[in-house]
Amino acid sequence: MKTNDAMHLAKIRIATASGEAKSIRESRKLTLTDVARTCGVDQSTVWRWENGHRVPRGSAALRYAKLLEVLRQVSQ
Secondary structure (H helix, E strand, C coil), X not given: CCHHHHHHHHHHHHHHHHCHHHHHHHHCCCCHHHHHHXXXXXXXXXXXXXXXXXXXXXXXXXXXXHHHHHHHHHHC
């Protein structure tokens, strides 16, 4: 795993655990389905990530992290 990927995973795990990921998604008026399609997972997976039932992992988590980075930049 690349160092940059590890940093993305760490950031997304912190963002989901703190509720920041859900807050960002909601502030941009995106549904769970919107995010799930972008990440290549089922909407229930995104729900589990955002509600602390699962930890984002693998390539889908990296896509989720990159999506949130873009959404953060758009929000600023």
